[in-house]
Amino acid sequence: MTQTIDTYPHYAAAYAAQADEELPTLRRLRTRGWDAFQNLGLPTARRGNEPWKYTNAAPIAREVFAFGHDLRAADVGLTLADLRAAAPWRDDWRTLVMVDGVFAPALSDGIAAAQSGGLTIAPLPDALDAGGAVLGSLAAPEDDGFTALNTAFMRDGAVISIPAGADAGVVNVVYLTTGREQPRVTYPRTLIDAAANSRATVIETFVGPDDVRYLTNAVTEVKVGEGASVEHYRLLTEGMDAYHVGVSRVLQHKDSAFSSVSIARGAALGRNDFGVKLAGTGAECTLNGLYLTKGSQHIDNYINIDHAEPYGTSRMFYKGILDGRSRAVFGGNVTVRKDAQKTDAQQTDKNLLLSEYAEVDSKPSLLIYADDVKCGHGATAGHIDADTVFYMRSRGLDLSTASRILIHAFASEIIDTVALEPLREYLDEQFQSAIPDANLSLSFGGRQ
Amino acid sequence: MTTQTQRVISRDTTSEELNSDYKWGFTIDIEEEAFPKGLSEDVVRLISAKKNEPEWMLEWRLKAYRFWSRQTYTEPTWANVEFPPIDYQDIHYYAAPKSADDGPKSLDEVDPEVLEAFSKLGIPLEEQARLAGVAVDAVLDSVSVATTYQEQLEKAGVIFCSMSEAIQNHPDLVQKYLGSVVPYADNFYATLNSAVFSDGSFAYIPPGVRCPIELMTYFRINQADSGQFERTLIVADEGSYVSYLEGCTAPMRKSTQLHAAVVELVAMEGAEIKYSTLQNWYPGDKDGQGGVYNFVTKRGKCAGADSKISWTQVETGSAITWKYPSVILQGDNSVGEFYSVALVNNWQQADTGTKMIHVGKNTRSTIVAKGISAGQGQQTYRGLVKINPSANGAKNFTQCDSLLVGDQCGAHTVPYIEVKNPTAQMEHEATTSKVSDDQLFNLQQRGVGVEDAHFMIINGFCRGIFQELPFEFAMEASQLLKVSLEGTVG
Numbered sequence: 001m002t003q004t005i006d007t008y009p010h011y012a013a014a015y016a017a018q019a020d021e022e023l024p025t026l027r028r029l030r031t032r033g034w035d036a037f038q039n040l041g042l043p044t045a046r047r048g049n050e051p052w053k054y055t056n057a058a059p060i061a062r063e064v065f066a067f068g069h070d071l072r073a074a075d076v077g078l079t080l081a082d083l084r085a086a087a088p089w090r091d092d093w094r095t096l097v098m099v100d101g102v103f104a105p106a107l108s109d110g111i112a113a114a115q116s117g118g119l120t121i122a123p124l125p126d127a128l129d130a131g132g133a134v135l136g137s138l139a140a141p142e143d144d145g146f147t148a149l150n151t152a153f154m155r156d157g158a159v160i161s162i163p164a165g166a167d168a169g170v171v172n173v174v175y176l177t178t179g180r181e182q183p184r185v186t187y188p189r190t191l192i193d194a195a196a197n198s199r200a201t202v203i204e205t206f207v208g209p210d211d212v213r214y215l216t217n218a219v220t221e222v223k224v225g226e227g228a229s230v231e232h233y234r235l236l237t238e239g240m241d242a243y244h245v246g247v248s249r250v251l252q253h254k255d256s257a258f259s260s261v262s263i264a265r266g267a268a269l270g271r272n273d274f275g276v277k278l279a280g281t282g283a284e285c286t287l288n289g290l291y292l293t294k295g296s297q298h299i300d301n302y303i304n305i306d307h308a309e310p311y312g313t314s315r316m317f318y319k320g321i322l323d324g325r326s327r328a329v330f331g332g333n334v335t336v337r338k339d340a341q342k343t344d345a346q347q348t349d350k351n352l353l354l355s356e357y358a359e360v361d362s363k364p365s366l367l368i369y370a371d372d373v374k375c376g377h378g379a380t381a382g383h384i385d386a387d388t389v390f391y392m393r394s395r396g397l398d399l400s401t402a403s404r405i406l407i408h409a410f411a412s413e414i415i416d417t418v419a420l421e422p423l424r425e426y427l428d429e430q431f432q433s434a435i436p437d438a439n440l441s442l443s444f445g446g447r448q
Numbered sequence: 449m450t451t452q453t454q455r456v457i458s459r460d461t462t463s464e465e466l467n468s469d470y471k472w473g474f475t476i477d478i479e480e481e482a483f484p485k486g487l488s489e490d491v492v493r494l495i496s497a498k499k500n501e502p503e504w505m506l507e508w509r510l511k512a513y514r515f516w517s518r519q520t521y522t523e524p525t526w527a528n529v530e531f532p533p534i535d536y537q538d539i540h541y542y543a544a545p546k547s548a549d550d551g552p553k554s555l556d557e558v559d560p561e562v563l564e565a566f567s568k569l570g571i572p573l574e575e576q577a578r579l580a581g582v583a584v585d586a587v588l589d590s591v592s593v594a595t596t597y598q599e600q601l602e603k604a605g606v607i608f609c610s611m612s613e614a615i616q617n618h619p620d621l622v623q624k625y626l627g628s629v630v631p632y633a634d635n636f637y638a639t640l641n642s643a644v645f646s647d648g649s650f651a652y653i654p655p656g657v658r659c660p661i662e663l664m665t666y667f668r669i670n671q672a673d674s675g676q677f678e679r680t681l682i683v684a685d686e687g688s689y690v691s692y693l694e695g696c697t698a699p700m701r702k703s704t705q706l707h708a709a710v711v712e713l714v715a716m717e718g719a720e721i722k723y724s725t726l727q728n729w730y731p732g733d734k735d736g737q738g739g740v741y742n743f744v745t746k747r748g749k750c751a752g753a754d755s756k757i758s759w760t761q762v763e764t765g766s767a768i769t770w771k772y773p774s775v776i777l778q779g780d781n782s783v784g785e786f787y788s789v790a791l792v793n794n795w796q797q798a799d800t801g802t803k804m805i806h807v808g809k810n811t812r813s814t815i816v817a818k819g820i821s822a823g824q825g826q827q828t829y830r831g832l833v834k835i836n837p838s839a840n841g842a843k844n845f846t847q848c849d850s851l852l853v854g855d856q857c858g859a860h861t862v863p864y865i866e867v868k869n870p871t872a873q874m875e876h877e878a879t880t881s882k883v884s885d886d887q888l889f890n891l892q893q894r895g896v897g898v899e900d901a902h903f904m905i906i907n908g909f910c911r912g913i914f915q916e917l918p919f920e921f922a923m924e925a926s927q928l929l930k931v932s933l934e935g936t937v938g
Contacts, residue, residue: 048524048525048526050526338855338856341855351867353867353869353870354870355870356837356869356870356871357837358868358870359866359867359868360865360866360867361864361865361866361867362863362864362865362866362867363862363863363864363865364863364876365860365861365862365863366859366860366861366862366878366880367858367860367862368850368852368858368859368860368880369857369858370852370855371852371853371854371855371857371882372855372882373852373880373881373882374880374881375879375880375881376877376878376879376880377861377876377877377878378875378876378877378878379863379865379874379875379876379877380873380874380875380876381835381865381867381872381873381874382870382872382873382874383870383871
């Protein structure tokens with residue numbers, strides 16, 4: 001135990017320096033998180049550590065991050081225009097903005113704790129009545145060192161609590177890191193608690209400046225009640241020097257539906273650890289994702305679906321476009337437990353390698369303990385198909401247009417699954433403005 | 449004096465019948481050899497001395513032993529199998545060759561239950577006698593057959609002998625290739641094997657020779673059970689071809705529980721090695737008691753251009769299987785293949801698959817793995833496809849299908865795909881399902897009984913793999929599957 005503290009003295013110092021928390025729920029959670037961290041440390045050991053087989057967390061563990069307690073968002077001088085440039089934004093969405101881990105009321109819109117009918121969309125400290133019971137129950141700090149740290153330093157975040165039968169509309173949560181006081185760490189925390197037969201659409205955007213080293217250690221918990229339906233989007237657009245470790249845990253009850261699209265393009269070292277448990281019969285889950293890497297980026301998607309009850313349906317579909325010397329990791333697990341008969345699960349990972357120095361490590365696994373199931377998975381990796389390019393050129397398209405069309409088509413298969421139309425348009429526009437060039441000589445005879 | 453012959457058991461044998469003599473490690477005649485349990489440098493020296501090995505062999509063994517005995521060197525824990533920790537100091541690492549006198553003198557002395565198991569598998573009488581451990585000189589036919597084949601091999605220039613003989617008679621070849629594919633420091637079990645390996649097979653096919661017969665350990669009758677740490681080395685020189693068959697379909701009870709074998713294959717330019725395995729060792733009884741731990745390192749190297757290595761395995765035995773026959777595709781245009789049927793029943797656990805390491809240009813690999821889980825069996829396909837930056841135009845196709853029979857078993861698929869070259873194409877697909885109710889209905893409607901219908905469907909599921917086996921082997925494999933699945937349905 002003491003060894004862990006010796007290894008991470010800066011975390012111990014930051015924990016000791018935290019002001020005494022007045023809210024008992026937060027105080028209890030922080031203690032629990034810190035106790036867990038002392039046992040766990042960070043997952044830096046690689047040998048025999050399957051979840052971190054292809055990603056080295058050591059650079060994150062080595063870095064000493066500042067954890068500002070006193071910064072107020074108002075001091076930053078960010079305007080609405082800055083926000084709209086950094087993240088998707090619309091008038092008719094409710095928007096919650098955290099700047100450097102702290103709620104920024106001036107940039108937020110349409111939020112309230114316990115509105116009429118019991119709907120809560122509020123920053124975390126104001127919403128502990130609504131969310132306190134669920135916090136820490138889905139993403140247990142005891143499971144993972146990063147979650148433990150997030151819990152130990154929990155301060156602010158977004159709570160979206162939807163009463164039975166209600167519709168929360170679209171909630172846009174933006175976690176923005178500025179370049180102040182670096183290297184800095186923030187601990188965003190999002191909680192979505194959708195009661196029976198309720199509906200919600202939630203966008204989480206993580207964004208920050210390039211050329212600044214910082215860490216975002218985010219935890220999201222989503223409880224989808226019986227018959228409820230939650231649509232979730234996760235946009236990872238951190239700066240190109242940033243570290244991001246995000247842990248999302250979803251618990252689905254009977255006949256609930258959860259769909260998520262995760263787009264990862266930012267962060268020097270980014271990890272999206274997404275876990276869904278189908279804990280009621282007839283639950284449906286769709287997890288789609290697109291990862292775009294370039295330069296020396298390293299993006300790791302670690303996606304788990306756990307079928308614990310019968311008649312569940314899940315679809316996992318991730319695609320990657322890799323350029324430069326970047327590396328992408330896909331670790332997908334679908335577990336079907338003994339009782340989860342009649343499960344229908346599909347898992348797919350497809351990769352497009354644009355550069356001869358890019359690397360993809362894909363590990364799509366199925367763990368099946370029930371017999372009456374329909375499960376399958378597939379994975380591919382390759383370059384742009386030379387025959388297709390030839391076909392397009394024979395119809396008068398130049399090489400670069402042909403490659404742009406093909407790469408766009410590859411990505412569209414994921415972007416098109418975004419049901420929220422304004423967001424889909426936003427993402428498509430963003431993608432089109434930054435389509436990487438394919439080194440097409442690779443299609444024709446390999447590297448020279 | 450304790451007598452311990454190689455016994456054959458059926459799946460219905462109870463643990464009480466077996467446990468009396470079923471312990472970790474060799475059951476040897478201690479009075480005669482006075483060889484202590486446990487492993488130390490002295491034991492390694494003794495093994496080497498007993499086998500009258502040259503200095504370089506001893507040095508290699510010692511190097512492996514020293515590496516193995518380091519505190520930080522531990523067993524791999526990533527496999528999806530569970531077993532109590534093994535006490536490596538409670539194992540005998542050397543056993544004197546068994547005396548023929550200990551065995552039954554004729555088939556009449558063999559347990560009738562065992563003979564029934566044989567006849568179910570359709571094993572010829574002479575072979576039954578050999579498998580049951582009847583003293584070899586009583587089975588004259590087999591001996592003469594073996595001798596005939598040895599002459600045929602000699603005429604072709606093929607060297608096929610035991611590893612011990614090879615170390616004595618062909619030291620240059622052994623020294624050159626031993627450890628060239630599986631180095632002594634490869635993994636925990638391979639290192640242990642390198643230090644204490646007992647015996648195994650050695651084959652060398654000279655350039656341009658097509659081995660006239662399929663090589664089988666069967667023909668080396670006197671070395672039929674070469675112990676728990678087998679070491680096999682097959683070298684196919686330029687443009688040669690060899691097909692090697694390992695194992696047999698009879699439910700073989702090995703005299704030891706832990707088996708850590710190593711198999712190395714080397715294919716030079718244009719050479720082809722086809723390695724087929726049928727493994728049906730004692731899987732433990734119906735309650736999961738006992739059974740063989742089969743922790744094997746098998747690896748081939750396509751060292752030259754246009755070479756090919758093909759692994760085909762039918763794995764129905766052993767309590768725990770930990771086995772990944774692999775191919776290093778080093779030569780340009782080389783081909784690696786892996787075809788596998790693995791069946792787990794009762795409490796068996798299998799974590800098996802392959803590794804295809806693409807290094808050379810335009811290398812191709814194909815993986816087809818079929819897993820059948822029944823009873824409380826747990827089965828994992830774990831396979832790596834690695835495409836190195838140099839492997840331009842490499843191609844891989846992987847297909848893993850799992851079939852579940854019963855609701856207490858598990859089937860898992862864990863592929864690792866590492867691609868470092870954009871011109872490579874790799875595809876992986878896998879499905880998991882149970883025996884289709886529609887297909888069963890269709891067969892039953894046409895008058896096929898429920899059990900036969902299951903076998904027909906499962907047999908069809910494995911057909912593609914059985915076709916890769918030599919003809920007689922394929923017939924036996926299909927029969928073996930049927931016997932192994934008995935009692936799981938209906």
